[in-house]
């Protein structure tokens with residue numbers, strides 16, 4: 001009578017946890033590179049690796065040697081090629097681990113009503129400015145970030161450090177203003193800078209009418225822990241970008257909800 005060794009089928013809670021965590025990481029990585037040029041590069045790297053395994057098995061030594069050199073530096077090459085994606089992934093991990101961002105803790109310690117009331121006062125001038133700019137078809141790009149990365153923003157920006165007000169935002173984006181070109185960055189409850197040149201997204205699946213303003217709005221949320229409001233000069237449409245995704249044609253109630261959550 002044959003007896004089969006089925007010990008490999010035994011698994012415990014930690015094995016399940018292990019599989020779930022790996023699945024979660026793969027899903028997050030997929031989300032990060034979906035629709036970007038990085039997805040094609042990733043497929044390229046996998047193809048080279050599979051080819052290497054095949055030629056190695058077939059003992060084609062010269063080709064295996066060349067492809068093997070690629071495989072040897074694999075992890076370093078991946079980090080260099082996917083620098084932006086690795087950065088975004090680490091930001092995502094850090095952001096979710098941050099205690100202050102966890103609203104449940106925040107409300108528990110500091111009270112829900114107070115936080116929301118204060119938030120509305122902070123948001124109102126921004127929403128009011130967007131309403132006026134939508135009406136007058138004034139293009140605008142407003143970036144919100146919790147942590148103002150001086151190195152990232154200051155190189156290309158005009159430093160302001162000004163109080164947030166409706167008229168201030170309107171004047172910046174007014175077409176005759178010397179600061180109207182580029183983005184405004186809001187952080188720590190201040191308009192930190194204006195006229196910022198931001199990285200543009202490399203996404204290839206965006207609507208054709210999206211030009212540089214929308215691409216820069218999405219791009220900054222890919223490279224940083226930031227969100228962005230985009231007011232279209234052409235249509236007056238309000239969009240909101242977060243983690244490399246964009247929500248289009250928002251109502252002001254929707255915008256208020258999003259800002260309340262993220263700002």
Ligand SMILES: Nc1ncnc2c1ncn2[C@@H]1O[C@H](COP(=O)(O)OP(=O)(O)OP(=O)(O)O)[C@@H](O)[C@H]1O
Nearest residue numbers: 139181182197198210211212213214216232233234
């Ligand atoms: N890299 C960038 N960073 C920040 N702002 C930028 C960047 N590139 C372009 N802009 C802004 O976008 C404006 C050009 O917008 P463009 O018409 O290309 O964008 P769009 O997405 O089609 O938006 P709209 O609907 O407002 O026309 C520029 O005048 C400038 O203010």
